[in-house]
Amino acid sequence: MLAVLPVEPAPAQGRGGRGAPPPPAEAALAVTAQIYRVLAEQTEFRFVPDLTVADALSLPDVRHADTLDARALALGKQVGADAVIVGRVFRFENRVGTEYGATEPASVSFALSLVSVRSGKELWHGQFDQTQQPLTSNLLNWWMFWSAGPRWMSASELAGLGVDKLFDQMTKAVAVED
Numbered sequence: 001m002l003a004v005l006p007v008e009p010a011p012a013q014g015r016g017g018r019g020a021p022p023p024p025a026e027a028a029l030a031v032t033a034q035i036y037r038v039l040a041e042q043t044e045f046r047f048v049p050d051l052t053v054a055d056a057l058s059l060p061d062v063r064h065a066d067t068l069d070a071r072a073l074a075l076g077k078q079v080g081a082d083a084v085i086v087g088r089v090f091r092f093e094n095r096v097g098t099e100y101g102a103t104e105p106a107s108v109s110f111a112l113s114l115v116s117v118r119s120g121k122e123l124w125h126g127q128f129d130q131t132q133q134p135l136t137s138n139l140l141n142w143w144m145f146w147s148a149g150p151r152w153m154s155a156s157e158l159a160g161l162g163v164d165k166l167f168d169q170m171t172k173a174v175a176v177e178d
Contacts, residue, residue, distance in 0.1 A: 114170055
């Protein structure tokens with residue numbers, strides 16, 4: 001059984017001598033929602049409902065854990081999960097314009113990991129870092145065009161494609177380890 005620790009915005013990072021602001025809180029909520037969407041659509045894994053996770057997050061053992069991994073392990077123990085999905089959002093920039101005419105494309109970057117509750121070891125890690133481009137500028141991004149169609153996506157939609165892609169990788173990696 002899997003539990004999902006709500007994704008967190010990464011702390012502000014320095015770029016070229018300047019600090020880049022952390023992603024907005026709604027970025028973490030959007031990626032977490034996409035994880036639950038994928039879990040609800042698949043049959044490979046059973047998962048702890050988000051309301052059960054929310055209740056467990058208010059418990060002192062989980063709330064007072066000082067690191068992301070410690071919170072993941074405390075959450076997993078509280079809800080009886082075998083593994084916990086944890087993640088951080090590094091960038092979450094929405095498109096500027098409409099889905100058929102954008103002046104700035106959506107751009108997202110986040111990482112997800114699967115942590116064993118029993119051993120505390122990371123079973124899998126994946127990262128998605130993508131800025132949407134027109135198909136004509138990079139034919140290697142045909143998968144995105146195929147998935148979303150000929151339009152400019154919102155950051156949440158782009159994050160959804162990223163979560164889909166990472167879950168495919170995770171499912172294959174975990175199946176190999178079993």
